[in-house]
Amino acid sequence: MVPEYTLMTIVGMLVVIGLEFFVFRSGIFRRSKYWAALAICLGFQCLVDGWLTKLSDPIVIYNPSEFLNLRFPWDIPIEDFGFGFAMITAVLMLWQWQLNRSKKGTE
Template sequence: MVPEYTLMTILGMVVVIGLEVFVFRSGIFRRAKYWVALAICLGFQCLVDGWLTKLTDPIVIYNPSQFLNLRFPWDIPIEDFGFGFAMITSVLMMWQWQLNRLQKGTE
């Protein structure tokens, strides 16, 4: 059985990718700016999440039965990166989709 946090992370990633590819088609996956923004956000996520989840003195504690307990780098649960990807991508996707709609309206 897949742990709940892992399942929800995978589901979130699949839903966001599906929405981009089949519904919104904002084109962000083809833009270098998206990948740079994602790398910047995930870089800062490593700093903050690493501090929050460090095993030596955690601020956030995860129930071991709810995630895979794979931690990288430092002590960050691997699922946190999928969640971050889904959250960042959904916001940027909607933002770019709205910009695309506005640009089509002014042509």
Template sequence: MPEYTVLTVVAVVVVIALELAWLRTGIFRSAQYWAAMAIVFFFQCLVDGWLTKLSDPIVLYSPTQFSGIRFPWDIPIEDFGFGFAMVTGTMLGWLRLGSKEARDDA
């Protein structure tokens, strides 16, 4: 199986498991989170679409390292999973550290 695909799936599963099993911040129930993710994905489509366009790519992907599925335009679908894991993991860290700081101040 392609390395980028495997690592993306692992990252998504780890971030979701981290939230559901350990951190339990409730982020997935937050409308603010989903609004933020919509904004991230909108701009990701613009930038990633431009960087990976097959007509004149700036970023090249080895065909053996990803699934080969590109949507929308020419964006490898793994980029969305990686973006989800990266942004969600950062938000979870922010929420967790913020909660710890609030407890320390109390």
């Protein structure tokens, strides 16, 4: 059985990807600016999340039965990166979709 946090992370990622490809079609996955923004955000996520989840003195504690217990780097649960991807992508996707709609309305 897949742990709950792992399952919800995978579902969240698939929902966001599905929304991009089949509903919003904002085109962000084809843009280098999206990938650069994602890399910058995930870089800062490493710093903050690494500090919050460090095993030596954690501020955030995960139930070991609810995630895969694979941590990289600095004791960060790998699921956190999937959650970060889904959250950042959803915001940027909706933002770009709205910009695309605004441009079509002015043409």
